Every structure is written in structure tokens, then in C-alpha cells.
Amino acid sequence: MQRFTVNIKLPARTLTGALSAPNRGAADWGWQGLIAYGCHSLVLIVDANTAQTLQVLERHKASVVKVKWAKENYHHNIGSPYSLRLASADATGKIIVWDVATGTARCEIQEHSKPIQDMQWLWNQDASRDLLLAVHPPNYIVLWNADTGTKLWKKSYAENILSFSFDPFDPSHLALLTSEGIVFISDFSPSKAPASSGKKVYISSPHSSPSHNKLAAATGAKKALDKVKILISNEKPSAESVTLNDCLQLSYLPSKRNYMLLLYPREILILDLEVNQTVGVIAIERTGVPFIQVIPCFQRDGLFCLHENGCITLRVRRSNCSITGTPSEEPDPEPVQELIYDLRSQCDAIRVTKTVRPFSMVCCPVNENSAALIVSDGRVMIWELKSSVSGRNIRNSSSSASPLYSPVSFCGIPVAPFQNKLPDLSLDNMIGQGAGAGEEQLRSSFLQEVHLKFLLTGLLSGLPLPPFAIRMCPPLTTKNIKQYEPILAVGTSNGSVLVFHLTSGVLHKELSIHSCEVKGIEWISLTGFISFATSTPNNLGLVRNELQLVDLPTGRSVAFRGERGNDEPAIEMIKVSHLKQYLAVVFKDKPLEIWDVRTCTLLREMSKNFPTATALEWSPSHNLKSLRKKQLAAREAMARQTVASDTEVTSVESSVISLLQEAESKSELSQNISAREHFVFTGADGQVYHLTVEGNSVKDSARIPPDGSMGSITCIAWKGDILVLGDVDGNLNFWDLKARVSRGIPTHRSWVKKIRFAPGKGNQKLLAMYNDGAEIWDSKEVQMVSSLRSGRNVNFRILDVDWCTSDKVVLASDDGCIRVLDLSMKPSCFRMDEQDLIEPAWCPYLLVPRASLALKAFLLHQPWDEKYSLDIMDVDYPENENIKNLLQEQLNSLSNDIKKLLLDPDFTLLQRCLLVARLYGDESELHFWTIAAHYLHSLCQEKPEKPRDTAVPQEQLVNPLDICYDILCENSYFQKFQLERVNLQEVKRSTYDHTRKCADQLLLLGQTDRAVQLLLETSSENAHYYCDSLKACLVTTVTSSGPSQSTIKLVATNMIANGKLAEGVQLLCLIDKAADACRYLQTYGEWNRAAWLAKVRLNSEECADVLKRWVDHLCSPQVNQKSKAILVLLSLGCFTRVAEMLHSMRYFDRAALFVEACLKYGAFEVNDDTNKLIHAVYADYARSLKLLGFKQGAVLFASKAGEAGKELLTELKQPKEEVTQE
Helix, strand or coil: CCCCCCCCCCCCEEECCCCCHHHHHCEEECCCCEEEEEECCEEEEEECCCCEEEEEEECCCCCEEEEEECCCCCCCCCCCCCCCEEEEEECCCEEEEEECCCCEEEEEEECCCCCCCEEEECCCCCCCCCEEEEEECCCEEEEEECCCCEEEEEEECCCCEEEEEECCCCCCCEEEEECCEEEEECCCCCCCCCCCCCEEEEECCCCCCCHHHHHHCCCCHHHHHHHCCCCEECCCCCHHHHHCCCCCEEEECCCCCCEEEEECCCEEEEEECCCCEEEEEEECCCCCCCEEEEEECCCCCEEEEEECCCCEEEEEECCCCCCCCCCCCCCCCCCCCCCCEEEEEECCCCCCCCCCCEEEEEECCCCCCEEEEEECCCCEEEEEEEEEEECCCHHHHCCCCCCEECCCEECCEECCCCCCCCHHHCHHHHCCCCCCCCHHHHHHCCCCEEEEEEEEEEEECCCCCCCCEEEECCCCCCCCCCCCCCEEEEECCCCEEEEEECCCCEEEEEEECCCCCEEEEEEEECCEEEEEEECCCCCCCCECEEEEEEECCCCEEEECCCCCCCCECCEEEEEECCCCCEEEEEECCCCCEEEECCCCEEEEECCCCCCCCCEEEECCCCCHHHHHHHHHHHHHHHHHHHHHHCCCCCCHHHHHHHHHHHHHHHHHHHCCCCCCEEEEEECCCCCEEEEEEECCEEEEEEEECCCCCCCCEEEEEEECCEEEEEECCCEEEEEECCCCEEEEEECCCCCEEEEEECCCCCCCEEEEEECCEEEEEECCCCEEEEEEEECCCECCCEEEEEEEECCEEEEEECCCCEEEEECCCCCCCCCHHHCCCCCCCCCHHHCCHHHHHHHHHHHHCCCECCECCCCHHHCCCCCCHHHHHHHHHHHHCCCHHHHHHHCCCCCCHHHHHHHHHHHHCCHHHHHHHHHHHHHHHHHHHHCCCCCCCCCCCCCCCCCCCCHHHHHHCCHHHHHHHHHHHHHHHHHCCCCHHHHHHHHHHHHHCCCHHHHHHHHCCCCCCCCCHHHHHHHHHHHHHCCCCHHHHHHHHHHHHHHHHCCCHHHHHHHHHHCCCHHHHHHHHHHCCCHHHHHHHHHHHCCHHHHHHHHHHHHHHHHCCCCCCHHHHHHHHHHHCCHHHHHHHHHHCCCHHHHHHHHHHHHHHCCCCCCHHHHHHHHHHHHHHHHHHHHCCCHHHHHHHHHHCHHHHHHHHHHHHHHHHHHHHC
């Protein structure tokens, strides 16, 4: 049986460096809280909170061009757990969908062999949560099932597709950015490819429009804005402007429906898609730094912008308090001219060079208050927004930008000023709604002005650019096991040596030692090494050699060869002897030098006629026993000497001990005791020389003639009785010194650059490095174990190799990475739960599904037995200790601010649900609880004495639901927003078509006077002149008399029947028959339009009827948007129906928490039916907690479930009773 020395368990891992050009757009920040980005053909996973690399995914053969985290917009349970799914696409058109925690590929997708241009997961996950849409060049979009790799459909378009954006408010809408313009698709569906080829519009680039020059002029952007005419048109622009179409990005705004942004290097255009018109421009002055990328926010109307100097800026839309919300008042004399985005915060720029450029920016989708910058040199910089409250008086002196105020509520519920809150939790908790409130209300309330600033909270650095020289520290043995640390030294081209801790993969130290490229490193102990560097040769071929002795704990370095080193031939290699006593320094065209490592003294410089060494190795056999004898003899002699001179000896024992100690130190000081060691080297003629070194004498002992079958020897390795030589032709020659036999093996791999034996007693594995890769050989059996060849099974070239442990090798490669691999040398990913992290990272997705859901229940149902606790041992959770420890690690890794909130008795159930949804990055929960908290709270405020299950009276609230929730907002707030919008459209009118759209919109909104003004503007040459004039007359003379009303109604219904739906709806709105209009719109499938009209024109009861019909439609099997239906019911205050629906959809956890919240707010009518529902919900939830093994939670809810939970309760309490009987 083979005996190996103690082995340390090192995980396989990859240390990465600079990125490649195709990686530019490959970055994403997922709802899971992790950042993924491409580095060459690898995908790195970084925890944003602790800035640690958690995983490196290796399977692509080409550069990664896109990465996208799966969405978490679905209900999570044991069947659909929290899991880390990521899609990555490369330059050869391959898409891999990963299970990131285990590092395995779920499926691989390939359609064509060109780089994937763009891909996105579908955000509406009611039907399926596995759908991925990808752009396969030049002009295909393909929908994939990313769980099975099945192609669902494929569709081609006329132009090349560059990227696309989903409409965040309507899953059937999609916009493609093409080489010529934009294609709007309005019939997108997972079940079949879009039938139409979409509506094509062309962008005339702002650079080709004359307004651009004015934009940069000193007159300011305001005047120029009025001159920006339509940038979107249905006509194809002239060839000249097409070449200038340098639109970098297109994105829908998630903060409000039907707005889109277009990004150009020097401006961002905000388009209103209802009228295809620019309604806002963010322009950069002539001296400003151009944009690269922009990420629009959802929670507030803000934009994170990345500039070419690596600076990230946050711009927030200026609130406009001038718009009045009542139709009766006169319109404002000067309505808002455009959307203005004020610069609110910016972070520091980076130093941009030829090789260092900002690549991409990602933003936290959960909280939208931090952004990460990925730099081309491999750095990841994490910038967090921090808010600071300022005094009131600053406001008067502030610039034209309106002040930002702190929000009224925290975690969805208004809080008192003294209550415990964490304003920096998310963007909507940092700044209140801009347009939400009038100036008077702001003054009267306790809102405080807020300032935002970016703070660098995380920095991750990559390796510098290759080449590298790597060397692992001496191996682990039984003697050094206590102080051993697996440390790798990496010499770089800029002269510094990086020291990595390989258990965690973290950079331990960076030492700037040399002034030129480090060529080699040799360890002389566990804490010290010698490194050498050579400068570029001068005309005579001479260089400056630097040889430094470094002490790792202190970082102190000494020039090992003193003053030597200038203008001499380059050092080829350095080799330290087996006992770390001597150092051989081999030069290019100069005889070698032998040094004493302990005293830094030169023992011998070989004579000029001495052969130049081509390869050298120290013998592993040495005379250690004789060394021990010598040391002991020396100590005794010293002791005797000292005794003779010391006459007064009091206690024999103590004196002997101290004498021995003194003798030892004196003998060590004299340093003249050393063991004999030998080395072999080969000359240019292939002759092998054997030399012996002892003390300061170097003796030539034997010469072995060259082996005729071998070329010039390039390297030697020696372990035990086996000596191996490698030559320039790729031959390996194995010499068995004991049996005195040699065996040559031609590897046909050209020049053998390096060979090294593995550490460990009896381990005869050999690592060989060639120009085109590496091999591992078993020197005992003389056979190859594994091979790695550049271009065949990997796409990188090997620069240096070494052993890490007896079964792991480390390779440095030209893609700037250093890989720790097992004996198969197959690049592989690791399991994330095997990772040894320096700082624990909060990521419940890494737990097994049962545990992550149990942890969630533990956090949600605090207090347990009336005790708020974050100790999992405080609850009855009969799970194995390992899992409990993992849960406790997760709880411990939460920040102190979050812990404080979770342990706060004043923190309500609704707030807790919202906070946990944020912690878990659960998009579906976050939206549900935001809307539930808002409407439960407002209902409770309005009707504490009489809860009802009908529509909530929609009064203007101080704290309305954010407009990003669109149709779910209060009616009055929604109307106000629509009026602001139409005002802006009116200001921006530039063609008859736009004017007509504005007039139509004003009629629907009931703004008849302004509509008439617009209708009368039609010029007499226009074909619609007569029609518009009559329409104006009709609008002004509509009376409420019976006959005229019935005539108009008859005409309207006829129009609708004959395909003129919009015109018929307008007429019905004129005679206040908006409810009928909504019914017609719904009959003809215009559900969104009907909901919009109901919100702006109907009273709350009528509106609720329309929306309830919409809910039934959303729940129908062919539409299957039940999650949206639930949110609509919440906004109507139909809480009992919401609970019933959640229960019928088997969302037991959400249903139980919702029922609890409703009971706290008195939102249910208490009767037998509701009691039956409540008990059924609690009982089913108790069963699901029992499945998770979370016993205490199951008991809690079973006991609340009345009759329905009785049986379960006895079942849960059974085992305990049995134990007590015994």
C-alpha cells in the first residue's frame, strides 16, 4: 500500500484576472443578491455584500458575451424552491443554463454559431418560470425552455437585431432595437411565435438632427428641448442619417407605463410611446464625459448612468408640483415643458488607460440602491447609495433641482419619526415620491430633506496581466501541521509577488519587490522565499538581475546577491537544496554560482571553463543523520568549554539545561555546521555532472556520458531513486538509480519546459509542462495519468505549473487565470457549499430547499413563545445539526441593522413580510406585500369600525401607492398622473397626428375645453378639417337632454359594431356613459384600455365592477395571469377573495400570513364562512410546515386552525407523549 504524507484538502478553484473584449456586456445582478459576470470563457459569481467570489463556472469554450440570472417572480415552495439559476451565452452561440450552487449545467442550447446578441428570461412566470428569449444573429429571436433546452418557436425579422427590451407592464409587448430603427411587437406569447412582423419605426439619430448642436450650446438644454422634433417616425430616414444611428441601448422605463429611453453617447432621450415623441432629454455638455450604459429604476423615476471614465451617476426626475389635479380649474399658465432628471449623486471615476476601461454596470434589482462597476482589468467595485438628512434651511440655498424628501412610510407602512427604521434599506425607503404631494403638505408634515451619496462598500481585484511565475510553499508534513498554511506565490510582469491563501482563494499579501518581470520563485521555509527578476536585455544582451530574499510575515526583503547583478547574463533559474541550506543560481552564458542561503554568502563561483548548465536538480537524499550527530557533538563541546570556565555551579540540573541552551545558540550562531548535499546538472553536450556541497566546499564527484537517444536536456526532476530528464524534443527519460536501468519515452510534445514530482512520501506522480500543455505521469509504472493540450481540450496556453498538494496541481495560463485542478486536470466548477469563505455570506438560496423555507418561516413568525430571537436553537426544529448550523450561519451573517429590525416588537407583521421578501430577493412576494400593506393600512385608517369587502373609497391619500404599480394605484392619484402626462404630450405636439392623439386623450379624461381648442387648430387644407370642426361643435353642445343622448349612444354603438371602437368609446364618454364604454372595450378584448378608462372616469363602485370583470378574465385558463388578478383584487380591497384565491392556488404560506394581517387590521367580516376559510388556510399551512420539518411552526398554526387542525395537532404531539410514558 502506498503511504502518502498528511494531505490538506484544497478545493479546486480558479483565480481570475483581466477580462477580454467580448465580455463587455456580460454582467448581471440577480434578485438572488449575487453578481455574475464573464471573464474570458469563465462565469464568476460574486456576493455583493461581502465582495467575495463564491463560484467560477467553467464549461464554455469561447468568450462569454451575456449572462442573465433567472427571475424570482413566482411563488416559492418545496416544489419550486429558491435556487440559483443562471443563463450564460458565448461567442459561438452556445447558451448554458447553470445550477450555480453545484456548478453543473442544467442544459446546453445551440442554434447558430454566431455570438448571442441579447437574451432575457420572461418576467411573467405564471405559466412557466423557465422561458428564455434569445437573439441569434443576425435576425432571429428564439424562445427556449431553459430547463429542458427545448426550442418553443423561432421568428426572423427583416433587419439585424441588436438587442431587445420587454415591456415591464405588459408581457405581450416587446421592442427590438435593430440596425435601422425599432420594431414594436404587440403579440408576443410563449405559446406561439408573433404572427405579425411588428410595427417598424425609424430613429433619426439626434446627431443628424440640427438640434444637437444647439443642445450643447450655452443657451442650455431647455430651449433646445423645444426644438427636438419627432425622433421616431414611420418613414425611413435618408441614408446619411442611418449611418449616424449610434443608439447604444433601448429600455422601457419600469417606473411608469409606456415610456422608453434611448441611450446615445452624449444624450439620453425619454420617449412617450403613446405619441412616439421625445418628452425629455438628458444631454451632456461639450466637455462632459459620454455615457456607456443606463439602468432605469422601478421604485423611483431614476436612472443609474455609467460614463466612459467609470463614474456612475444617479439622476432622479424632478417633481412637478405645478400640475393641478382637478378638471374644473384653469390649466396652469405655464405647464411643465419636459421631464427633467436632476443629477443627485455621483461616484469617483477610475483611471482609464489603454488596458483599463469600464466594461459594464449592474444595479441591485431588489433595493435599487447599489450599483457594481465591472472594470476590464478584473476589478469589481460595489458602490452603495447612502442617504443623509439635512437641516431645513439648506433648501433655500439649493440649486434649481427641487429637494428630495424622506418618505412617509418604511417597509410599506407610515411610521412615526421616533420609530426604528432603516432608511438605506432600499431606494423607495430613502427618497419619497417626487410628484406625490403638494408643496403645502410637504411644509406641514415632518418630512426631512435628504441628500444622497455613493460609498464604495466592496472591491474585488483580479490578477494582473500575464505572464506569471508560480510556486507553491513547501508541502504539509506531520512536523509542520500546526503552523502550515497552503500559500501560493505568484510572480507578475510588473515586479510584484502576490501571495494567495488557497483554502479561501483570497489575496493574502501583495509585495512590490522587483522593478521588472519576476521569472521564478523558490521557497526557503514556510514563511520565506527567494525570487528573481531580469530586466530586458541591452545591446550586448546583458541584463540587470535582481535576486531578493523575502520574509513573508514582515514583508522585509533583502538583495540576496548584494551589489552583484548589473550588466551580466540573465539568470535562467534558481534551485534551493533539499534541506534549504544552499542555492544554485544558473545563468544563460555564465557558469553557475552556489550560495549559502542561511548567511547569504557566495560559496563558489564556477570557473570560466566550467560548462554552462542547461538543467539542474538537487538530490533528495542527504546526510541528515550525520548533521544531527555533528550538531550534538558541537553542543556538548560548547557545554564542556563553558563548564570549565564556570566555577560556581549551584544546582547541577539547572546549569546543565542552561548550558545546553547556550551551547545550542552559540553553535547555531557559528553556522559552520552543515549537512552534505549533492546536485546534478547537465551541460550543453548532454553530459550529466554530479557535485557535492558541504559547508563552504563544492566538490566535483562524477560525470555520466550523454544519452545518444536524447536531445539537449532542458529539465531534471529527482525523487527517491527515480531521476527523470526532459529534453527539447519532448522525450522523457526515467532513470531508476537503484535498479540501474533507464527508460526513454517519446511524448511527441516538443520541448519539455518543466518537470516536477508530487509531494508526499511514496507519491511518484510527475507533472510535466510543454509548449502546448501539460501531462501527469506515474513514474513508478512509467505511464501517463492525464493530459491537457491547448487548442484541443482547452482554449488557453499554459505558462507555469506546480503541485499544490499530493493530488492537486496549479496551472497559470495566458488567459490571465490560475487554476487549481485535480489529477484529471479537467477544468471544473466546485460545489458552493464546499467553499471556505472568510466572511459568511447571506444567501438562503445556497441552503437545501427545506431549510431555506424553514428559515423563512422562522423569521416571519417571530416572536416564538413570546420571545424575539435569531437563534435557531430556540425553536423546536428536529433537523440534523449540520443543517441547523448552516441556518445559524445564515442568521449570523445578517447585518446588525437588519437584526435590530427583526427583533423589534414594534415592527409589524406586514413590514416583516416585506423585509423578508427583500432579504430573499423574492420579486413575487415583494410586489404582493407592498400592495397588501398599502391597502390594508389605508383601509384600516379609513374604516376602523366597519370593515367591508367591497371597493375602498378612493380618496387622495397623503402617501399614495407608487405610480410604478400603474393600474393598482388609487384612482385620484392615477388620474393626476394621466393629466400630467397629457399636458406634456400637448406641449410637445409637432404634427397633426400628435394633436389628434392629444385631443382624443383629453376627451377620454373629460378635459373637453382643452380638447375643443386642439380640434379647432386643424388647418383648412387638412383632409380632417371638416370632421374636426364638427367634432368641436358636438363636444361644446352636448346636452343632457334625453333625445340627443340616445342619438349619440345609437351612433356610438353602430360605430363600435362597424369596427370604429375608439371613436364609439369617445362618443360614449362625451355623454357620461363611460361604464358602457368600458364594457364595449372589454367585449372587444381591450382589457388594459378598459381598466385605464375605468380608473380615470368612473366612480369607485363602477370602477370596481369593471376591474372585477378583468380579474375573472385574468384568471381564465387561456390568460393565466392569476398573480396579476390577486394584485388587482388587493387594490379593490376584496381581501376575503384574495385569501380564497391564495388558498385555492396552494400558496399556503402567503395565505396564512395574509389572513393573520387581515385579522390584525379587522379587514374580514367575522362569520361562519370566513372562519371556515381561516381554519382551512391555517391547517394547510401547518401541514406544509410539517413537511419542512419545522415542528414548532406546524404546532402553532395547527392550534390556530380550530377543528380543521385537531387531527394534525394530535399527530404532531404524539411522539412527545410516547417518550413521557416510557
